[in-house]
């Protein structure tokens with residue numbers, strides 16, 4: 072496959088299993104994350120590599136976050152709904168054997184506004200998905216409510232003013248997925264000529 076074909080065929084794989092990437096593969100993924108365009112070289116991101124026991128730690132954090140949500144006086148959920156949500160949250164991190172959490176580490180800079188730093192961190196997630204795929208693994212970028220939850224942010228050491236950009240789930244594809252059709256760029260483009 073050429074580099075261009077690789078780019079034009081990017082897609083996610085949500086069905087991931089063991090084995091997880093080994094140390095070398097993970098370090099290549101992290102190195103790809105460091106290679107993104109970065110105004111003023113601020114490196115305004117942080118990566119948390121979660122695997123093994125770490126997945127259970129993340130699961131516990133998700134449960135704590137939901138317990139906190141459900142303990143609020145304005146919570147309307149029934150006991151059954153709460154039980155279902157907690158059971159789902161517990162399982163979430165086990166959808167892949169490796170998760171890399173990409174978060175921002177925003178810095179005050181006169182020439183680099185926050186939006187540029189968030190975009191750069193987003194590029195990390197994309198580059199890392201590509202690096203995982205290039206090494207034969209599957210990956211899926213996820214967020215969901217928990218990416219914006221303060222308990223989850225605190226547990227992961229993400230400062231209040233920072234953002235969780237994504238949870239990049241990575242693992243061995245359970246099966247090769249058929250190639251999705253390409254999306255047309257036509258309605259998204261105009262030309263000044």
Ligand SMILES: Cc1cc2nc3c(=O)[nH]c(=O)nc-3n(C[C@H](O)[C@H](O)[C@H](O)COP(=O)(O)O)c2cc1C
Pocket residue numbers: 081082083084211212213214215236237251
């Ligand atoms: C910032 C961001 C957050 C996302 N969060 C989720 C998510 O929580 N759940 C989900 O199913 N897809 C999520 N997606 C979309 C998937 O990563 C994926 O792109 C989508 O399912 C389309 O599949 P494709 O990547 O194969 O085109 C997110 C994408 C981005 C860029």
